[in-house]
Amino acid sequence: MGDSFQIIVDRDASADEAPRLAAEVHDWLVARRIIEGGLTDSALGNLGYRPGLGYRAAVAGPDEEPGFLSLLTNGLQIEVGRTVFHTIGGELACRACGARFEPEDGWSEAVDDWYSGNDGAEFGCPNCGKPERLVDWNGEFPWGFGNLGFKFWNWPPLSGRFIQDMAEKWGHRMLLVRGHL
Ligand SMILES: [Zn+2]
Structure with a gap:
């Protein structure tokens, strides 16, 4: 089984504001203990933030301990700058x-x-x-285009509530892109 990812793409962040927003979201996630604060080698060759003790606030589904906590690749990779957040194939509507x-x-x-x-x-x-x-x-498996993305490696499905919270807090449209390698 390969690695999977979910990316929350901010569709409205400008290139100028993306670095500041990235820092704000990072601090918000750390404060809620969804991620740990420090960078580690946890994003498949990139630096990422490992899940924190409160990661459940971000995911949907059953309560049993998911296996991703013990994976080497389980970080949140924050991507700043003009980026095509792509999935394989995709499906648009x-x-x-x-x-x-x-x-x-x-x-x-x-x-x-x-x-x-x-x-x-x-x-x-x-x-x-x-x-x-x-x-x-939009669609079932859309591609994302923007200046800011939050790529969760091998996490259980992120909850719609969590994505909605981010969208409301920053007043931006947030798109979920899913894929695997
Ligand atoms: Zn048409």
């Missing part, structure tokens, strides 16, 4: 016609366009043709 699809033709070109600096980069629904900005596409 069109707001206009309801089609669900794995993005293919033209998707990688649109992603390159966004990554090179065009915040308004668009991708058209393969079914009805309706264009939508990349940053606005």
